Amino acid sequence: MSAKTDRLPSASGKRRGSSDGSATLLAHGEPMVWLTGGGLALAVVMIVGLLGLVVYQGIFTFLPVPVVRSELHDGRVHMGEVTRRESYRPAASVIDSMPEAIQERARAEVAATDGWAKRRLVRTGNFELSGEHFDWVSDYEVARDRFPEWALVIERVTWGRFYGEPVAFEIEHRLEKATSAEAQAFAGLLHPAAGRELRFRVGGVLLAPEAVDQAAQVDACIEIWRDPADVWRQFGKYHGDVRKRLERRQRLEKHDTGKVSHRSEAARLELREAEIAAEKAGQRHGPDSPRTAEARRRLEEQRVAQAAVDAEGLGEFQRIRGEIQALNQENARYRMVMKTTSTAETPVSLSDIVRAYPANQLSLGDKIGIYFSRWGEFLADDPREANMEGGVWPAIFGTVVMTLIMSMLVVPFGVLAALYLREYAKAGPMISAVRIAINNLAGVPSIVFGVFGLGFFCYLVGGSIDQLFFEAKLPSPTYGTGGIMWASFTLALLTLPVVIVATEEALSAVPSSMREGSYACGASKWQTIKRIVLPRAMPGIMTGMILAMARGAGEVAPLMLVGAVKLAPELPIDSVFPFLHPERSFMHLGFHIFDLGFQSQNSEAAKPMVFTTTLLLILIVAGLNLFAVMIRNRLRKRFQSSAF
Amino acid sequence: MMTTQTGSLEKPVDVASPAATGSRLQAIARGEAFSPAIHAELEREQSVLDVDDFNLWYGAAQALHNINMKVPAGKVTSMIGPSGCGKSTLLRSVNRLNDLIDCVRVKGDMRINGQTIYHKSVDVIELRKRMGMVFQKSNPFPMSIYENVVYPLRIDGERNKAVLDEVCERSLRGAALWNEVKDRLQESALGMSGGQQQRLCIARAISAEPEVLLMDEPCSALDPIATNHIEDLIHELKGEYTILIVTHNMQQAARVSDYTAFMYLGRLIEYGPTATLFQKPILRETLDYVTGRFG
Ligand SMILES: Nc1ncnc2c1ncn2[C@@H]1O[C@H](COP(=O)(O)OP(=O)(O)OP(=O)(O)O)[C@@H](O)[C@H]1O
Ligand SMILES: [Mg+2]
Numbered sequence: 001m002s003a004k005t006d007r008l009p010s011a012s013g014k015r016r017g018s019s020d021g022s023a024t025l026l027a028h029g030e031p032m033v034w035l036t037g038g039g040l041a042l043a044v045v046m047i048v049g050l051l052g053l054v055v056y057q058g059i060f061t062f063l064p065v066p067v068v069r070s071e072l073h074d075g076r077v078h079m080g081e082v083t084r085r086e087s088y089r090p091a092a093s094v095i096d097s098m099p100e101a102i103q104e105r106a107r108a109e110v111a112a113t114d115g116w117a118k119r120r121l122v123r124t125g126n127f128e129l130s131g132e133h134f135d136w137v138s139d140y141e142v143a144r145d146r147f148p149e150w151a152l153v154i155e156r157v158t159w160g161r162f163y164g165e166p167v168a169f170e171i172e173h174r175l176e177k178a179t180s181a182e183a184q185a186f187a188g189l190l191h192p193a194a195g196r197e198l199r200f201r202v203g204g205v206l207l208a209p210e211a212v213d214q215a216a217q218v219d220a221c222i223e224i225w226r227d228p229a230d231v232w233r234q235f236g237k238y239h240g241d242v243r244k245r246l247e248r249r250q251r252l253e254k255h256d257t258g259k260v261s262h263r264s265e266a267a268r269l270e271l272r273e274a275e276i277a278a279e280k281a282g283q284r285h286g287p288d289s290p291r292t293a294e295a296r297r298r299l300e301e302q303r304v305a306q307a308a309v310d311a312e313g314l315g316e317f318q319r320i321r322g323e324i325q326a327l328n329q330e331n332a333r334y335r336m337v338m339k340t341t342s343t344a345e346t347p348v349s350l351s352d353i354v355r356a357y358p359a360n361q362l363s364l365g366d367k368i369g370i371y372f373s374r375w376g377e378f379l380a381d382d383p384r385e386a387n388m389e390g391g392v393w394p395a396i397f398g399t400v401v402m403t404l405i406m407s408m409l410v411v412p413f414g415v416l417a418a419l420y421l422r423e424y425a426k427a428g429p430m431i432s433a434v435r436i437a438i439n440n441l442a443g444v445p446s447i448v449f450g451v452f453g454l455g456f457f458c459y460l461v462g463g464s465i466d467q468l469f470f471e472a473k474l475p476s477p478t479y480g481t482g483g484i485m486w487a488s489f490t491l492a493l494l495t496l497p498v499v500i501v502a503t504e505e506a507l508s509a510v511p512s513s514m515r516e517g518s519y520a521c522g523a524s525k526w527q528t529i530k531r532i533v534l535p536r537a538m539p540g541i542m543t544g545m546i547l548a549m550a551r552g553a554g555e556v557a558p559l560m561l562v563g564a565v566k567l568a569p570e571l572p573i574d575s576v577f578p579f580l581h582p583e584r585s586f587m588h589l590g591f592h593i594f595d596l597g598f599q600s601q602n603s604e605a606a607k608p609m610v611f612t613t614t615l616l617l618i619l620i621v622a623g624l625n626l627f628a629v630m631i632r633n634r635l636r637k638r639f640q641s642s643a644f
Numbered sequence: 645m646m647t648t649q650t651g652s653l654e655k656p657v658d659v660a661s662p663a664a665t666g667s668r669l670q671a672i673a674r675g676e677a678f679s680p681a682i683h684a685e686l687e688r689e690q691s692v693l694d695v696d697d698f699n700l701w702y703g704a705a706q707a708l709h710n711i712n713m714k715v716p717a718g719k720v721t722s723m724i725g726p727s728g729c730g731k732s733t734l735l736r737s738v739n740r741l742n743d744l745i746d747c748v749r750v751k752g753d754m755r756i757n758g759q760t761i762y763h764k765s766v767d768v769i770e771l772r773k774r775m776g777m778v779f780q781k782s783n784p785f786p787m788s789i790y791e792n793v794v795y796p797l798r799i800d801g802e803r804n805k806a807v808l809d810e811v812c813e814r815s816l817r818g819a820a821l822w823n824e825v826k827d828r829l830q831e832s833a834l835g836m837s838g839g840q841q842q843r844l845c846i847a848r849a850i851s852a853e854p855e856v857l858l859m860d861e862p863c864s865a866l867d868p869i870a871t872n873h874i875e876d877l878i879h880e881l882k883g884e885y886t887i888l889i890v891t892h893n894m895q896q897a898a899r900v901s902d903y904t905a906f907m908y909l910g911r912l913i914e915y916g917p918t919a920t921l922f923q924k925p926i927l928r929e930t931l932d933y934v935t936g937r938f939g
Contacts, residue, residue: 426746517783520739520858521796521848522773531799536786 039603051386051618058615061608062374064367067151067163067359069341070122070137071144073102077341078137079151079163080124081359083604090117090138098141099580106140121604125161129342133160134604147360150228152338152349154356157384160605164338167345169231171223171238172201172333183218184209195230231336232358235350238334242350245327252320252327258570260316267309272472274302283485356390387566387592388600392613396620398484398564400585403553405488405582406495410552411545413492414499415534421500422507423529442497450558453490458482458562462583478583482563484572485582490562491555495548502547506540507533535635542632546625553621556590564591566599589617669929672909680712681926684915686903689716690739692834692886693738693856698752698939700733700742707733709877709910710752715856720887720902720920722897726933731890732780735858737773738888740768773800776849776885780861782841785835786850789825792833792844796852811851819847820877840872846877850885857881859889863896875900894934906930 069079095106110117119138127133153160173190175183180200187198187209199206200211201220212218225231272294281295331351338346354377357370381391389505417438425431462479470478479485508534518528556564565585572584593613600606672678691714700708700779707730715721723731733742740761753763761771772798774890785792793815794808802808812829817824818849821843825836833844842862849857859878863871878887878900891897905915906925914921914930925931932938 511783513779513781513783514785516741516744517777517779517785517845517848518795519744520741520772520775520779521799522769522771522852523795523799524769527799531787531795532785547772 003410015603017527038479042374050568054611054614057608057611058613059614060377062371063464064153064357064359064362064370066147067153068122069146069148069151070142071146072137072141073105073143074099074141078122078135078495079148079341080122080135080161081153081163082120083123083134083608085118085120086120087116087118089115102141109140120389123161123605124341125163126340126342126346128159129340129346133602146532149360150232150358151360152232152356153359154338155389156348156352157353157354158352160385160389160602162338162340162348163346164340164346166228166235166336167226168337169225169234169337170335170347171234172335173221174333175218175220178218180212180214180216180218183212183221187221190221190223193225195225195227197226198222199224203399235336235356238358239350239353242353245331246351248325249324251325256318256320257544260313260320264306264309264313267306269472271302271306274299276471296311307536308453342483379616380464383567386600387595388602388605388609392587392589392592392616394568394571394593394612395587395589396616397573398568399553399589399617399620400624401572402484402491402559402586402588403549405484406491406552407545407549409488409492410499410548411440411541414496414544414548415503415541415575417496418500418503418507419534423505423525434598438500442501444528445557446494447561449490449494450561453486453493453558453562454482457486457489462486481583482561482565482585483583484563484586487559487563487586487588490558491552494555494558495552498548498551499541499544502544503541506537506543509540510536539632542628542635546628546632549624550621550627553624554590554617557590559588559591560594564588566591566595589620593617648687653856668840669908672911677710678911679918680912681914681930682713683914683920683926685917685920686714686716686915688819689714689719689903691715692717692757693888694755694758695857696733696753696755698734698737698754699750700730700737701747702745702875703747705855707910708737711912712864712904713912713915715886715888716903717885717886719902720882720889720900721903721905722899723888723890723905723907724892724894724933725913726938727892729907730910731907732860733910735777735860735888735890738856738858739772739777741772741777741918743768773852774855775852776857778842778845778849778857778859778862780864782838782845782865784841784844786834787832788830789833789836789844790867792830793847793851795848800852815847815851816844818850818877819843820873820880824854837874839866839871842866843877846874855886857885857887859887861890861892864892871896894922894936906933908933 065081065083067079067081069077073076095103095110098106117138117140119136122131122137124130124133124135148165150165152162152164152166154164156162173186175186178186183200187200190198198209199222200209200212200218201207201222202216202218206222225234237411278292278295278299281289281292287292299509328351332349334350335347336350336353338348340346355370355373357366363372378391379396380393382394383392384390421435456483458479462477462481462483465479466474466477514532514536515528518532523531563585565587568582568585568587570584572579572581572586573579593610596606596613597603597610668678693715695711695713695715697841698708698711699706711734723734725731736742737750738754738756738761742750750762752762756774758769760766785795786797789810790812791798793812794802797808797811813822813826816825821840824840825844832873833841837842842865846859863874866874875896878889881887882902889897889901901918904918904921906913906921908929914925914927916926921930922934925934929938
């Protein structure tokens with residue numbers, strides 16, 4: 001056969017070869033089908049696998065699971081949520097180190113499964129008590145698993161989760177040095193409630209009202225419920241109000257205090273400006289000139305004004321602090337006493353609780369409710385606890401705003417550059433060099449852009465802006481440090497080649513017959529570009545924008561240098577004048593993922609959050625792209641000819 | 645302005661001697677000078693467009709050699725000739741569309757109504773506004789039918805809706821398209837059939853009331869019925885417009901045109917009234933071509 005093909009290299013020879021039925025497989029092209037198809041299949045498997053993993057892991061993070069209380073052979077007790085199970089080969093030494101009494105059984109159990117054992121990762125929470133968030137428990141260690149009916153999962157503002165069984169719900173009524181009789185009278189005024197006990201606190205000791213000595217001074221009257229169902233009911237009754245007070249406190253702390261300090265900061269800046277002006281006037285016109293005197297006079301005025309603002313601010317601060325204190329005190333009256341595995345009883349203040357639920361008696365509806373309430377918190381709240389808990393709203397906001405600003409910057413610049421290259425520039429070595437440079441720019445590692453952005457935008461441009469316009473604030477930088485604007489600029493630079501290349505392609509794909517048609521109508525070059533070429537190239541330009549957005553939204557490395565931070569106290573857009581704060585640093589989902597995954601103390605708890613955040617990032621990037629794709633398709637429809 | 649410049653329109657020396665046929669084409673192919681056969685009827689016509697000793701090069705290759713020709717006002721003039729003989733090039737030279745090609749170089753001049761076309765001082769954009777052009781492949785713009793038709797006015801900055809509406813209707817009627825599209829003027833022009841698109845391009849070409857209408861094989865991509873439409877249209881436009889049309893279809897040239905120019909290898913060979921040119925041409929080569937014996 002090979003001799004035959006050698007002899008007949010012409011097309012007719014080949015055709016004859018295959019009609020003989022004696023052609024090689026290669027001649028039929030089937031191996032190529034398999035090879036190319038295999039390549040595609042591999043790519044598809046990789047993409048589907050990646051997405052599947054992220055979606056699977058991310059989607060179940062917020063699902064409530066039952067709380068299991070495991071009593072171990074050695075007497076230890078674990079209570080918590082099982083997050084993960086796996087098989088492993090326990091080392092002999094581990095079993096050897098177990099107490100004698102149970103070694104035999106453990107060994108037998110492991111041997112029965114060929115040396116494999118199952119273990120589970122239990123999220124035990126109660127970090128302040130045990131010093132651990134998670135614990136591995138091997139099945140052979142477990143004597144008994146129970147699912148306590150009233151085991152509560154408590155998500156707290158600080159210290160992470162708490163697992164325990166409620167033993168009491170307490171409401172404290174503080175009494176100012178009341179006599180026993182007065183306390184009794186007060187207790188009589190309280191609404192009677194089922195299952196409630198009353199206790200008086202006398203010198204730090206709780207006593208039943210009857211047992212209080214007539215002469216004793218009662219510090220507080222405490223209502224106590226002990227039945228778990230009652231405790232849960234009371235929790236439901238008061239928790240909402242406590243949360244509301246907490247929100248009020250947060251608003252006071254953030255918004256009102258922010259406003260006051262903003263005002264005093266503005267006054268301080270004005271004073272500083274006046275100082276600088278006076279100084280400059282002194283240098284320029286001499287210490288005795290009337291202008292200097294004028295500047296000095298203004299400085300004095302500013303001093304007075306600032307002192308007034310400061311005094312007012314101080315009063316305001318005190319008022320706010322008083323209100324916060326009152327709220328705190330009110331909230332501190334409500335607490336739940338929990339029984340855990342390690343200590344007898346631990347009080348948990350209601351103001352510490354974000355969410356609590358009896359994990360072992362949830363109906364499906366409850367579970368779904370908790371699931372979505374957690375998603376809601378995740379999407380809409382600020383992060384807590386070093387980003388481990390709470391939401392990622394600032395990061396979502398930062399990502400979207402940065403991507404949009406970046407697109408708004410990069411598209412016009414890229415399109416203009418591509419227009420010049422494709423429509424105006426005369427082909428030549430210079431243009432070829434520029435084109436090669438642009439294409440290579442796309443291959444530059446992104447961290448290089450980060451370094452450039454930091455050096456050029458932040459330090460040079462931003463530093464100059466600070467020198468010129470924000471002198472009073474120096475030495476603390478305004479624009480002279482990372483911020484959302486500089487990050488957007490940097491990413492715009494990074495994605496510029498993508499837009500240029502895509503736009504050039506789109507421009508060159510505009511049929512020359514259309515341009516000629518326009519020229520023949522007497523249109524100038526710019527009119528042709530504006531009315532014919534650009535609209536026609538728009539879908540292609542949008543493609544470039546989509547690619548740029550996809551690239552820009554997912555970029556993390558350069559952002560770490562030019563403004564993405566672990567925790568940004570304020571959003572780049574808010575209600576404080578001038579509303580847009582392009583100089584502010586911001587949070588970014590990509591950086592958030594990095595931070596969660598690699599910088600957090602509690603890596604086991606971070607893991608599901610990493611996946612969830614990744615899922616969110618993918619969804620946001622996909623959403624942004626989908627939006628652009630929809631616009632592009634609408635444009636495309638306009639340019640599709642039905643005639644051939 | 646009456647142009648009586650006929651300096652180069654001399655009678656050819658040897659008229660259609662059979663022996664000379666092959667040798668004359670060979671001589672042209674060798675690049676020898678050749679003076680075309682111009683029929684006397686043309687001298688009586690008033691011309692709109694005058695081509696004077698026009699030469700054109702694509703880089704080093706000369707595509708047009710010493711073309712001298714006048715296009716009579718209000719008549720249809722067709723250009724025929726074998727593929728690659730420079731018909732399109734000549735047509736595109738009239739509105740200087742060849743300027744868009746970097747390597748093009750020209751010598752000689754053309755005049756439209758006596759005004760020079762090839763001179764530094766000429767505003768090419770203004771010049772093109774005086775001519776309409778229809779291309780071989782229809783090229784509607786990616787916008788609505790309405791906007792397509794009024795495009796030449798739009799780029800002139802015309803904003804008056806009444807004027808635009810009026811021009812749109814007049815042009816579409818002129819292109820025999822009004823009845824078909826009057827209810828869908830705001831729809832995309834790209835949703836029309838091929839023949840409709842070509843008529844739309846004609847409507848666009850006549851919307852600015854050009855002095856000359858240039859058509860480069862306007863029917864070559866159309867079916868016979870659409871071709872009929874366009875030919876009827878050319879008949880109707882005749883008189884109102886001067887039309888210069890390139891065609892490969894001999895019957896079409898015979899049907900629509902008053903005068904026909906035969907070109908070969910970048911030269912004008914024979915130019916005269918269509919009927920004469922097709923039945924009793926001066927040159928043997930022309931007869932061979934129109935009867936399909938070569939080309
Ligand atoms: N853009 C160009 N660059 C270089 N040479 C060109 C270009 N356009 C046309 N030519 C050459 O000029 C000569 C004339 O071309 P032209 O298109 O005018 O022929 P034509 O008579 O219109 O042919 P057809 O009937 O096939 O359309 C041809 O030899 C062609 O190869
Ligand atoms: Mg042609």
